[in-house]
Amino acid sequence: MFEKLGTTSLSFAWLGSVLIFLAIVCIVFAFYLLYKIWTANPELLKEYRKMRELCDLANSGHKGARLQCEHNPLINKGMRLCEDGVNVESTYSVPMYLFYQIWGHY
Known part of the structure; x- marks a missing residue:
């Protein structure tokens, strides 16, 4: 059927x-x-990109960028164990909520 x-x-x-x-x-x-x-807010986007570049420079070993990252309260700071297992190095990153602010989510 x-x-x-x-x-x-x-x-x-x-x-x-x-x-x-x-x-x-x-x-x-x-x-x-x-x-x-x-x-998107262009001023916040420009500031976010500058902070990302600053963190990249600091993570690659630039001493001036490290000092700027240490004094910036918006940048996340962390410690990472080196490959030799003895030494510790600092790492810097930009928090994701700043990225979300650009698009108006916060």
């Missing part, structure tokens, strides 16, 4: 409607991301 009704065409219609729905969701999500990028 179901062979006569054409159940394969019904399943293709269901699959097509699901694919169209997923395409619409992807398009809406893409426009949302574009809106978030366009409304």
